[in-house]
Amino acid sequence: MAQARKRRLRLSAIIGTVPMMIVAIGVYVIGIAFTVFWSFTDSKLFPNSTLVGFKQYHRLWQDDRWLVAVQNIWIFGILLMVFALAFGFLLAVFMDQEIRQEDLLRSIYLYPFAMSLIVTGLVWQWMLDPNFGIEHTVRSLGWANFQFSPLVDPNTAIYGLVVAGIWQGSGVTMAILLAGLRGIDAEIWKAARIDGIPIWRVYIFIVIPMMRGSIGTAFVLIAVGVVRVYDLVVAMTGGGPGISTNMPAVYVIDMITKSYNVGQGMAAATIMLLPVIAVIALIGLGRIVSTRRKNAAILRAEATA
Amino acid sequence: MARSVTTRRKIVYTVLAWGVGLLIFFPILWTILTSFKTEADAIAAPPKFLFFHWTLENYAVVQERSDYMRHLWNSIVIAGGSTLLGTVVAVPAAWSMAFVPSRRTKDILMWMLSTKMLPAVGVLYPIYLMFIQLGLLDTRTGLVIVMMLINLPIIIWMLFTYFREIPGEILEAARMDGATLRAEILYVLTPMALPGIASTILLNVILAWNEAFWTLNLTAANAGPLTAFIASYSSPEGLFFAKLSAASVMAFAPILVLGWFSQKQLVRGLTFGAVK
Numbered sequence: 001m002a003q004a005r006k007r008r009l010r011l012s013a014i015i016g017t018v019p020m021m022i023v024a025i026g027v028y029v030i031g032i033a034f035t036v037f038w039s040f041t042d043s044k045l046f047p048n049s050t051l052v053g054f055k056q057y058h059r060l061w062q063d064d065r066w067l068v069a070v071q072n073i074w075i076f077g078i079l080l081m082v083f084a085l086a087f088g089f090l091l092a093v094f095m096d097q098e099i100r101q102e103d104l105l106r107s108i109y110l111y112p113f114a115m116s117l118i119v120t121g122l123v124w125q126w127m128l129d130p131n132f133g134i135e136h137t138v139r140s141l142g143w144a145n146f147q148f149s150p151l152v153d154p155n156t157a158i159y160g161l162v163v164a165g166i167w168q169g170s171g172v173t174m175a176i177l178l179a180g181l182r183g184i185d186a187e188i189w190k191a192a193r194i195d196g197i198p199i200w201r202v203y204i205f206i207v208i209p210m211m212r213g214s215i216g217t218a219f220v221l222i223a224v225g226v227v228r229v230y231d232l233v234v235a236m237t238g239g240g241p242g243i244s245t246n247m248p249a250v251y252v253i254d255m256i257t258k259s260y261n262v263g264q265g266m267a268a269a270t271i272m273l274l275p276v277i278a279v280i281a282l283i284g285l286g287r288i289v290s291t292r293r294k295n296a297a298i299l300r301a302e303a304t305a
Numbered sequence: 306m307a308r309s310v311t312t313r314r315k316i317v318y319t320v321l322a323w324g325v326g327l328l329i330f331f332p333i334l335w336t337i338l339t340s341f342k343t344e345a346d347a348i349a350a351p352p353k354f355l356f357f358h359w360t361l362e363n364y365a366v367v368q369e370r371s372d373y374m375r376h377l378w379n380s381i382v383i384a385g386g387s388t389l390l391g392t393v394v395a396v397p398a399a400w401s402m403a404f405v406p407s408r409r410t411k412d413i414l415m416w417m418l419s420t421k422m423l424p425a426v427g428v429l430y431p432i433y434l435m436f437i438q439l440g441l442l443d444t445r446t447g448l449v450i451v452m453m454l455i456n457l458p459i460i461i462w463m464l465f466t467y468f469r470e471i472p473g474e475i476l477e478a479a480r481m482d483g484a485t486l487r488a489e490i491l492y493v494l495t496p497m498a499l500p501g502i503a504s505t506i507l508l509n510v511i512l513a514w515n516e517a518f519w520t521l522n523l524t525a526a527n528a529g530p531l532t533a534f535i536a537s538y539s540s541p542e543g544l545f546f547a548k549l550s551a552a553s554v555m556a557f558a559p560i561l562v563l564g565w566f567s568q569k570q571l572v573r574g575l576t577f578g579a580v581k
Contacts, residue, residue, distance in 0.1 A: 005480075012486050013405035016397035020417065020461060023394070027454050028420045031428030038430070047434070091325065097318040107568045108326045111333060114564050114571065115557045116515035118532045122553055123332050126546060137352050171329060175572055224422045231517035235536055252426040253522065266430065273427040280419040287412065 032273060039266035047262055056267035065254075066268060069246040072158050076247070077226040080165045084222055085215070087166065088173025093203070095178050106178075109171035117168070121235025124164035125151065154244035157237055161245055164236060169225065173218045180214025181207070227276060248272050333557075340364070340550035347547040363551035371534055373555055380530035380559075382445050383520075384513040387452030388506055391460045394453070396502075399464035400490055404473050414465065421458040425518050436523060443525045451523065452513045460509055463574070467501025468494070500570070507567055508574030511560055531556040 034047075039057070042050040060066050091109065095102060112120065127133040130149035138146040150160035184207060192202040208215070230249040237245040239254075248268060255265030338354070339347050346357040367373055402410045432451065433442075441447030471494065479493045495502065517532040524533055535556045538549050564571045 009405055013401035016401035019394045020398040020457065023454055023457055024417055024420055027428060028423065031431040034431040035427055094318055094322045098315050099322045100319045103568055105322060105326050106572060107564065108330050110572060111564065112329060114511055114560050116517060116532050118517045118536050119553050119557050122535065122549065123336050127332055132348050132546060227424045234521065249424060249426045256430060262430065269426045272424045276423050
């Protein structure tokens with residue numbers, strides 16, 4: 001009787017997960033399979049199945065627009081990661097000092113993250129416009145030589161995107177790191193004070209290592225945002241001036257919609273998928289290995305007993 | 306609270322933290338203010354902070370020029386519909402993973418979540434072609450489906466973290482008393498997990514509301530939500546900052562208001578359940 005009930009429960013559990021599995025397999029696995037397949041074909045405006053080997057990849061890595069896009073995503077990603085984590089951490093330390101109206105303030109910090117990147121891009125495009133934005137305002141207040149208009153110059157435009165990205169991401173990083181900070185045992189602070197260790201050293205050598213869980217969460221969240229970055233570029237610079245703020249996702253879309261070169265676009269998309277899939281596979285592999293080890297250890301323990 | 310702080314330092318930190326808060330909020334505030342200015346006041350030097358001629362004209366012009374109401378309705382249908390549909394699919398899945406876990410549950414969950422980390426361009430073109438075939442391009446139905454698909458892993462993950470906090474014994478007791486599975490989920494689990502479900506729904510509405518990659522590439526004039534509407538103001542509008550601001554405010558105001566009334570859910574939702 002109990003057995004039958006248990007089996008029925010298991011069955012409903014499986015049925016419960018079926019729609020989710022269909023969705024995940026249907027969309028991601030099949031979608032990605034098609035993308036990878038077309039990247040090896042001669043597809044132009046519409047996909048065809050004339051295989052051409054690695055020709056599209058070869059051409060891809062000779063395209064300046066793609067090379068700029070790849071360089072940009074590294075600059076954008078690394079700077080955003082460093083600054084968002086640094087600002088997020090400093091803000092979290094601030095917030096941990098019995099700030100008044102903390103809940104309210106935390107929401108304000110989070111607002112940029114709750115806004116569409118399209119809006120963020122537009123607002124910052126305007127803030128960084130030399131004729132109307134920050135530069136203009138500061139100059140009209142008296143500092144006539146003040147310069148802050150990165151978007152005008154192809155060499156600095158990418159840093160304009162970084163500024164908007166930091167504005168968007170710092171608050172949410174703060175919220176995650178603050179939760180990590182709050183999770184740390186208060187005894188540690190007491191012990192450190194009794195031992196006379198300066199506060200900054202406690203943070204760097206004890207607190208930060210203990211926060212690796214929440215730092216990891218923030219890291220993943222920012223990294224995911226970086227790989228997918230598209231709307232911010234479209235709204236803020238449209239990839240310009242010239243091709244200076246081109247990004248891989250923008251490149252793929254342009255290849256499909258403007259250059260009618262689906263094959264090469266799919267090759268670029270495949271290249272974008274590769275590192276993410278590799279990381280996911282590595283994590284998966286790590287999990288399998290660690291459970292194997294654990295099982296082996298249990299078996300050995302049983303054998304000796 | 307990590308360590309005791311003296312009153313004077315507390316005041317200094319509070320002032321500093323609020324200063325930073327103001328700095329972060331400034332671009333939003335400035336956009337809101339500019340939306341009420343005339344075009345001349347919007348570009349005045351030095352900038353006018355509060356003492357300008359307040360006007361609602363920009364809002365009227367934006368509505369008239371690009372039919373804000375239509376885009377707003379599209380956004381509501383797409384965000385609401387995809388959230389509803391996603392929750393219906395996700396509740397049973399999250400229930401089974403939280404309360405009837407198997408050896409594979411953790412792996413399936415990680416795999417589900419990892420799909421969310423893949424760049425969307427990887428699947429855009431196949432879906433685009435499928436949409437043409439099915440006649441779903443530039444329709445609200447199509448976008449509801451896509452939004453549901455891309456946000457489903459997040460919904461399941463969020464619900465799973467909330468469900469896990471509920472003791473399984475309570476559900477077991479209901480089962481022992483003869484409750485059917487449907488009743489168990491509908492009348493026992495759902496009411497207890499309501500705050501969590503609310504956060505999940507809020508997060509998903511915000512994500513779907515803000516989504517631009519798919520909306521820009523799969524819609525045109527007919528089904529375009531607010532993100533498409535605001536993107537159309539991007540470049541050619543160049544010099545009309547007051548109208549641009551009004552359009553921006555009209556796009557983010559619903560989120561700002563929604564977030565204000567549900568701050569706790571907003572924090573937990575936006576951090577994907579990492580912050581309790």
